[in-house]
Amino acid sequence: MTNLSMTDQVTQRLRSEGGRMTAQRKLVLAALEDLPGHPTAEEIHARARQDDPDLHLSTVYRTLRWLEESGFVNPCWFAEEGRAERFDAQSSDSLEPGHYHFVCRLCGGVIEFAEPRLADVLVSFQESFGGRVEETDLALYGLCKSCLPVSAQA
Amino acid sequence: MTNLSMTDQVTQRLRSEGGRMTAQRKLVLAALEDLPGHPTAEEIHARARQDDPDLHLSTVYRTLRWLEESGFVNPCWFAEEGRAERFDAQSSDSLEPGHYHFVCRLCGGVIEFAEPRLADVLVSFQESFGGRVEETDLALYGLCKSCLPVSAQA
DNA sequence: ATAGATGCAAAATCTTTGCAGATTC
DNA sequence: GAATCTGCAAAGATTTTGCATCTAT
Numbered sequence A, B: 001m002t003n004l005s006m007t008d009q010v011t012q013r014l015r016s017e018g019g020r021m022t023a024q025r026k027l028v029l030a031a032l033e034d035l036p037g038h039p040t041a042e043e044i045h046a047r048a049r050q051d052d053p054d055l056h057l058s059t060v061y062r063t064l065r066w067l068e069e070s071g072f073v074n075p076c077w078f079a080e081e082g083r084a085e086r087f088d089a090q091s092s093d094s095l096e097p098g099h100y101h102f103v104c105r106l107c108g109g110v111i112e113f114a115e116p117r118l119a120d121v122l123v124s125f126q127e128s129f130g131g132r133v134e135e136t137d138l139a140l141y142g143l144c145k146s147c148l149p150v151s152a153q154a
Numbered sequence C: 001a002t003a004g005a006t007g008c009a010a011a012a013t014c015t016t017t018g019c020a021g022a023t024t025c
Numbered sequence D: 001g002a003a004t005c006t007g008c009a010a011a012g013a014t015t016t017t018g019c020a021t022c023t024a025t
Helices: A007-015 A023-034 A041-049 A055-068 A114-131 A149-153 B006-016 B021-033 B041-049 B056-071 B116-129 B147-153
Strands: A073-076 A086-089 A099-104 A110-114 A132-143 B074-076 B087-090 B101-106 B110-113 B132-143
Touching: A007 A023, A023 A055, A041 A055, A041 A099, A055 A073, A055 A086, A073 B074, A110 B074, A114 A132, B006 B021, B021 B041, B021 B056, B041 B056, B056 B074, B116 B132
Parallel strands: A099 A132, B101 B132
Antiparallel strands: A073 A086, A099 A110, A132 B132, B074 B087, B101 B110
16 A cells, blocks of 8 residues: 555645645644544544643634645545544454345346456445444346447447 | 334334324425435425425424434434535435445444545446446445444453 | 734524413324 | 423533744744
């Protein structure tokens, strides 16, 4: 995968779009990496505040929203618990890439494919969801490469 | 399946626990059945208000919470959209993109989730593959958050 | 120097709750 | 008739925003 810490990646991305790495943002990132599970904005704030008591909650929210838009964290909610949003810092560990099926509606052909990134997505779902995913059943339906032009003529 | 309408089932359940079927509850149920997708409390309120302009939003919330506790609706959130809670009247509604299911093997619960990154992966698969993906059918099986500790004790 | 971030306070949004009066069984 | 619901208004909880000030580049 990558051996850059999330903070490094974020700094890079920030620079590339004219943004700035600030002490506050570093604290939010550190909190995200430190805290287990899926902390709320409040929890991140509390953790980061241990290092800077002046850090404001609105700054945490602003940072989290930016991280969300930039794809560094996923927001998620758990129905069982309170109604506060939670944030999932994407872990970089991967699951074995399974194989999936594509079924063509015209010729009926079945194409097997492996899509490693899919496993990553599933792992991140598993974490954001708190349970354990034991089996995944994915099938895609549509038109295969050779049938696509045929169907366009119809 | 069952051929009782949701309203009938709810009435039955309500009676069995000393509750009462009221005009307001009927309106909320009707709205849930009428509205496509996963309406928010506000949307349900707006719809039900067409028939009773005096229906209060807090009544809608109270009814939805009761329906939730009784298992008639599932609360769910979609990350892409606003931050308001949404309610799913267990429709057998199929595969709108970004809408997948997790089935718990222990409690049988079905959890809906949206995983925007999944769509990205599928698009990139489609491109490398040359055909057209028209429908995706993804189901995950495993243990949900509350059943995970239970199964560990066994 | 200056574009961009922060802290603050105030507002916006979403959801819950206590209570008096109305309704269902 | 009595327990249950409802509307209302007010409070709670969570998240966003405008602005003066501060800071990283």
